[in-house]
Amino acid sequence: MKYLKISIVFILAGILIYAWYPKSTSSERVLRQYGFDQLSVEELAYTLDKETFTQSNLIASITATSIAFGEVGKSVNIDIPEGKFYLSLAPYIEHTHPCANHNFVTCRGEMPNTTFHVKIVTLDDEVLIDEELTTYDNGFVGVWLPANITANIYVHYQNKSANTTITTLKTSDTCLTTLQLEG
Numbered sequence: 001m002k003y004l005k006i007s008i009v010f011i012l013a014g015i016l017i018y019a020w021y022p023k024s025t026s027s028e029r030v031l032r033q034y035g036f037d038q039l040s041v042e043e044l045a046y047t048l049d050k051e052t053f054t055q056s057n058l059i060a061s062i063t064a065t066s067i068a069f070g071e072v073g074k075s076v077n078i079d080i081p082e083g084k085f086y087l088s089l090a091p092y093i094e095h096t097h098p099c100a101n102h103n104f105v106t107c108r109g110e111m112p113n114t115t116f117h118v119k120i121v122t123l124d125d126e127v128l129i130d131e132e133l134t135t136y137d138n139g140f141v142g143v144w145l146p147a148n149i150t151a152n153i154y155v156h157y158q159n160k161s162a163n164t165t166i167t168t169l170k171t172s173d174t175c176l177t178t179l180q181l182e183g
Helices: 002-020 026-033 041-050
Strands: 058-062 066-071 074-079 084-089 115-122 127-134 141-146 150-157 160-167
Touching (some): 041 058, 041 066, 041 074, 041 084, 115 141, 127 141
Antiparallel strands (some): 058 066, 066 074, 084 141
């Protein structure tokens, strides 16, 4: 009888500890598995864009509203902070691919590790970016922009340039592969 009471006390103590112990969300568990649990959403997007993934079952993509990350069957969606928009762009000269939402795993641009001058200006003439940016190993470079704007993007490389107009709405594309550099 004494051992039964002791066993019941241990069982109840275990239940109470489990019930009160802070539980991590599934997104925290998935991010922790890859060592990304201490990153902000902004840092996570940059980190995923810079990675060269070799796992065939990995999911890592971004829309205007969330980042999908994890493995097939075990992925989570992480919300993009209100008022922010991530755009990944890949200027090119000869080869590109059609893309809407940037896939950190499979999207590859023609010009990896290449420095471009990028200027992004809103229709109200507010300069958001005016600097030299270098594409990652995947040929893309990512930028965080304000949400819900329309802006013009100008890219210069050597004696070539490209420009286009983009929007950063909840329905906008996060992958820009139409910047063909021409001289």
